[in-house]
Amino acid sequence: MSVVKIFPRVEGPQPASSAEPVAEVSAATPKRVSETLVIANSPPVSEPYPFDRAYHAMLARFTGGISPVALSLAWLDWGAHLAAAPQRQMEIFRNVLRDSGQLLEAAVHATSQKPWSVIEPQGRDRRFKDRQWETAPFNLLAQAFLLTERWWRDATTGVRGVSHANEAIVEFSMRQMLDMLSPSNFAATNPQVLEKAFQSGGENYVFGWQNWCSDLMRLFSAKPADDDQFVVGKTVAASPGKVVYRNDLMELIQYHPTTAQVRPEPILIVPAWIMKYYILDLSPQNSLVKYLTGQGFTVFAISWRNPDANDRDVAFDDYRKLGVMAALDMVGQIVPGRKVHALGYCLGGTLLSIAAAAMARDGDSRLATITLLAAQTDFTEAGELTLFINESQVAFLEDMMWQRGYLDTTQMAGAFQLLRSNELIWSRLSHDYLMGDGSPPSDLMAWNADATRLPYRMHSEYLRKLFLDNDLAEGRYRVEGGSVSLSDIHTPMFVVGTLADHVAPWRSVYKIHYQVDADVTFLLTSGGHNAGVVAPPDESWHSYQVKTKAADAPYVGADEWLKLAPHVEGSWWPEWTQWLAARSGAPCGPPSIGGGGIDGLPDAPGDYVYT
Known part of the structure; x- marks a missing residue:
C-alpha cells in the first residue's frame, strides 16, 4: 500500500502544531518549513487487470467519461419494465394522441388562438422567452418541441419497477438528446436568428464564425476566457x-x-x-x-x-x-x-x-x-x-x-x-x-x-x-x-x-x-x-x-x-x-x-x- 511520507524543505519558520506534527524537524532546522510529498511504495502496488483499465481509459475518450455499461443498464432496466407494462404503454400512447390533437387544433386556428395555448415553457426555460417565438409558425414549432419533451419525461418516469437511480439516468440522458434538437439551436427554425440576419444582411453569421474560431483557438492554446481583461494578480485575485x-x-x-x-x-x-x-x-x-x-x-x-x-x-x-x-x-x-x-x-x-x-x-x-x-x-x-x-x-x-x-x-x-x-x-x-x-x-x-x-x-x-x-x-x-x-x-x-x-x-x-x-x-x-x-x-x-x-x-x-x-x-x-x-x-x-x-x-x- 502507498505510504505518504513528509520530508521538510527549509523556507522559514515552521507552524506550531497543536496535534500530531506535520513533519519531523531537527533542532538545527529554521522556523519555517515547506513540506514535500514523497510517495514511497512499500511493497510496490500491482494494479489489477491493467489491460482492462487501459481499454476503459481509451473508451472514455469517445464517451466523454460516461460509462457505457452504466448507461446501457439504466436503459435496459427502463425498457424491460416498460415492455412488461402494457397498461402504462397505453397511457403513454393516449397522451401522445391527446397532445397531437391539441397541437393540430392550435395549428388550424393559429390566427385566432393565443400563443402557448397548448403548452408554455417552464419557469427556468428561457429559450423561447422573446416575442418572436409568439408568431406562427415558430410558436407551433416551439410548442411541438415542448410537448415532445413533456411526452418523453412522462414516458421515462413513473414506470413501475424501475430503480430510482436508473430512472433518473434515463430521464436525464433523454433530456440531453432533446436539448440538442431544440428549434432554438438551428438558424432556419429560430426567428431571432432570422430577424438578426435580415437586419444585418447576414453579418451575424460572420461574427458567429469569428466567435467560433476564437473559442477554438483558445481551446487549443488552453488560455482562459477573457484572459486579456481578467488577469490573475492584476484585475482578479488582486487583493494585496x-x-x-x-x-x-x-x-x-x-x-x-x-x-x-x-x-x-x-x-x-x-x-x-x-x-x-x-x-x-x-x-x-x-x-x-x-x-x-x-x-x-x-x-x-x-x-x-x-x-x-x-x-x-x-x-x-x-x-x-x-x-x-x-x-x-x-x-x-x-x-x-x-x-x-x-x-x-x-x-x-x-x-x-x-x-x-x-x-x-x-x-x-x-x-x-x-x-x-x-x-x-x-x-x-x-x-x-x-x-x-x-x-x-x-x-x-x-x-x-x-x-x-x-x-x-x-x-x-x-x-x-x-x-x-x-x-x-x-x-x-x-x-x-x-x-x-x-x-x-x-x-x-x-x-x-x-x-x-x-x-x-x-x-x-x-x-x-x-x-x-x-x-x-x-x-x-x-x-x-x-x-x-x-x-x-x-x-x-x-x-x-x-x-x-x-x-x-x-x-x-x-x-x-x-x-x-x-x-x-x-x-x-x-x-x-x-x-x-x-x-x-x-x-x-x-x-x-x-x-x-x-x-x-x-x-x-x-x-x-x-x-x-x-x-x-x-x-x-x-x-x-x-x-x-x-x-x-x-x-x-x-x-x-x-x-x-x-x-x-x-x-x-x-x-x-x-x-
Whole structure:
C-alpha cells in the first residue's frame, strides 16, 4: 500500500502544531518549513487487470467519461419494465394522441388562438422567452418541441419497477438528446436568428464564425476566457497580501488589513480545489476577501496547487493535514492565542467539516465559528450530479484517471455544464455562433475557465467514501485511525445554501441541521452555486432567507423552514459579517504579516494560482 511520507524543505519558520506534527524537524532546522510529498511504495502496488483499465481509459475518450455499461443498464432496466407494462404503454400512447390533437387544433386556428395555448415553457426555460417565438409558425414549432419533451419525461418516469437511480439516468440522458434538437439551436427554425440576419444582411453569421474560431483557438492554446481583461494578480485575485506559508499542496495567503483596527479572531478561507481559490477574490467590486478586510477582519486564504501526474497518490486526507491543519497551525503562530473563524466553500466546506469533526473528537478547540458555503455533508440527495456516481461509473472514472494520474480539467467542467445544458451549452452556442453577439466579459466566467486537475487517489476516495458510500453522514468516515462524527461539532455554524444550486442542492446542504450538535444559522440565498455566493452588497437583485436553530431546539424540515424563514432583500454578506462580529472580540491592532521570517515567499496571489 502507498505510504505518504513528509520530508521538510527549509523556507522559514515552521507552524506550531497543536496535534500530531506535520513533519519531523531537527533542532538545527529554521522556523519555517515547506513540506514535500514523497510517495514511497512499500511493497510496490500491482494494479489489477491493467489491460482492462487501459481499454476503459481509451473508451472514455469517445464517451466523454460516461460509462457505457452504466448507461446501457439504466436503459435496459427502463425498457424491460416498460415492455412488461402494457397498461402504462397505453397511457403513454393516449397522451401522445391527446397532445397531437391539441397541437393540430392550435395549428388550424393559429390566427385566432393565443400563443402557448397548448403548452408554455417552464419557469427556468428561457429559450423561447422573446416575442418572436409568439408568431406562427415558430410558436407551433416551439410548442411541438415542448410537448415532445413533456411526452418523453412522462414516458421515462413513473414506470413501475424501475430503480430510482436508473430512472433518473434515463430521464436525464433523454433530456440531453432533446436539448440538442431544440428549434432554438438551428438558424432556419429560430426567428431571432432570422430577424438578426435580415437586419444585418447576414453579418451575424460572420461574427458567429469569428466567435467560433476564437473559442477554438483558445481551446487549443488552453488560455482562459477573457484572459486579456481578467488577469490573475492584476484585475482578479488582486487583493494585496503575502504568501506566509507554503507546502506541496497549498500556499497560505495573509491579506493586508485595510482598517486601523481588526477583530482579534482571524478568518481562514478553505476553498475547493476543483477550481482556483479566487472565486472569493474576483474583481475588487466582487471580492469577498476585499469586503471582509474592509469590515475589519484579518483574512487568510488557502490557494491549492494544481496537481499533475506526479500527485496521483495524494490522498483526500492529505488535503486535511497539509491544507486545513497546516493552515491553522500557521495562523495560530501569526495570531497566537486567538480562535479562528473558519470558512469552507463547496468541497472545501466538506473538508472543513471533516477537519472540524476530527478536531472536536480530539479536544482541539481552535475554531471560534464554522461557515459552510454551498457545502454538502450528506450525499444521498446531491442532485443530478449523483447520476454520474454509481459503482459502474466510479470504476470507469478510476480507470480513466489511473492512466493519467488525475482527472482532466475538462471532465469535471463538462459534467457541471451538462446539469444545465440548455443554459450553459446550447443557449450560449445559439447566442454566440448564430446570433453572433458574443458573451459579455465576466470575471466569474473567466474564473470558471481557469480549471484544475484532481489527483487519482484523492478523487477516487472522495467519490467512494463520500458520494457512493456516504461514510461521513453515516459515521464510518475515519481520520487518523478513528471514526469521526459530525455530531461532535458544538461550534456555532453559519451555513449558506443557494436556491438554484445544481451542484450542492440547498435541501442537501440543509441536512447539517440534524448532523451537528450546535447552533446553526441557515441562510438560503438567491442564485446558483457560484453567482449566489458572489453577492456583493451593491448588487440590488439579491435576496435571502435566514433563520437560526439553537442546538437544543426541535428540528424543522426544509419545506417548513422555507415557509417560516423571513425574506430579506439584498446581499447576504452583511448578514454574515454581523453574525461574525457578534462572535468576535473587541477590535484591536492588526497582526504583523506572517509574524516575520517570510523571506523568499511571494506576494499574493502567490505562485500556485498560476499552475
